[in-house]
Amino acid sequence: MDSAFPKPRSGYTLPVFACAGAVAALRCLVHEGDRPATVTLDLLNPPQSAEIPINQLAPLPDGSVLAITHSDPGDNLDLTRHTPLWSVVAWGGDDQPEPIQLEGGEGIGRQVDRENAPAIYRYARDLITHNLTPLLPEGKTLRVTIILPEGRALGDRTSNAAFGVVDGLSLLGTSGISAPLSAPGQLDQSRAILQAKAAQYPHLVFCLGENGLDLAIKLGIEGDRRVKTANWLGPMLVEAGQLGVAGVLLLGYHGKLVKLAGGIFHTHHHxxxxxxxxxxACCTAVGAELPVIQSVLGAKTVEAGLEILRQQDEPLAQRVYQHMVDRIDERAAAYVYAHTAQPLTVGTMVFDRQRQIVAQSHLAKDLFDQVLVD
Incomplete structure (x- = not known):
């Protein structure tokens, strides 16, 4: 690996820091003199331990205990870097339905499509329950509240609203490790993976992240043909062209891949x-009326823009998205040829926040057949 790009450092996802704070706070709640500077967690996924520093820890006047940690996502371009996480732990009531009740406080987003439930997902809940249960005295129940003081402001800078999460951030993730997918050194590792797969298969599927990887399997795509690109779509497409790959199916969230229709081949918001x-511009290309174009341009998110189109004219929305995915194919193939003088067939399938396919290019239909499980 080029010495200019040393191996990127992994970090941990937000649920890990929330859990570490809860463990430290519970230990102090049980024994006031126990105020650990670090705690060791079982991450569950992957099955390994992690030692997490506790920045501050203090009993509160109401009998609860507050612990503060700070996020460390590793060598990632992550807006949550160093953001504080507050874990407040208190004894629960006798009528509490579960031994450990997990609640979202200020800065934890709300899931609008789930009756405003806190955006604390399964891995976070499992991680906290698994690590706190052995420390919980017999006959006691616990109430754990996670607070992200900066969560509301940070949430406004993400695409969370497009996925139905408002007023804060999510405790999201299926793993405790924050892989440095946006760090420059990760590109070299991704290229090495691509090189190995290109030696086996003439047709591959590029997915930006976990949503695409999971959906690919559900669609019947052969798992080993998937390549996780993160935001490095341009360099990875060029690499595929240089390796002589016959075709690449792009499978991703439309709010990300739409950038390629405008010639943007690094999709990170930074x-x-x-x-x-x-x-x-895609609306203009298919002849949409000026008021519709202006409404789409003024929409807060691409998802909101799509909803405007559907409300105005469902057939128009389909024409716009068909133009978008076909345009992505054209721009991607031209991008690869400009950098390699090699042809690469690119097809595009995009999905919405419900992981439903909303459009596929004409080339995608043929490429999809090439990557299905035999």
Missing amino acids: VADGRQEILA
Whole structure:
């Protein structure tokens, strides 16, 4: 690996820091003199331990205990870096339905499609329950509240609203490890994976992240043909062209892949945006009326723009999205040829926040057949 890009450092996901704080607070709640500077957790996934520093710890006047940790996502371009997580632990009531009740406080987002339930997902709940249960005295119940003081402001800078989460961040993830997918050194590792797969298969599927990888399996795509690209779509497409790959199926969330229709081949929000502008340009290309174009341009998210189109004219929405995915194919193939002088067939399938396919290009239909499980 090029010495300019040393192996990127992994970090931990937000649920890990929330759990570490809860463990430290519970230990102090049980024994006031126990105020650990670090705690060791079982991450469950992967099956390994992690030692997490506790920045502050204090009993509160109401009898609860507050522990504060700070997020460390490793060598990632992550807006939650160093953000504080507060874990407040208190004894529960006798009528509490579960021994450990997990609640979302300020800065934890609300899931609008689940009756405003806190955006604390399964891995976070399992991790906290698993690590706190052995420390819970017999006959006692516990109430754990996770607070992200900066969560509401940070949430406004993400695409959470497109996935139905408002007023904060999610305790999201299926693993305790935050893999450095946006760090420059990760690109070299991703290229090595691509090289190995290109030697086996002429047709591959590029997925930006876990949503695409999971959906690919559900669609019947052969698992080993999947390549996780993170935000490095441009370099990975060029690498595929240089390796002589016959075709690449792009499978991703439309709010990310729409950038490629505008010639943006690094999809991290720190690098470039312009998604509503690109969607509005696609509306123009298929002859949408000016008021519709203006409404799409003014939408807060691409998902909101799509909803505007559907409300105005469902056939128009389909034409816009068909133009978008076909345009992505064209721009991607031209991008690869410009950098390699090699042809690469690219097809595009995009899904919405419910993981439903909303459009596929004409080339995607043929490529999809090539990557299905035999």
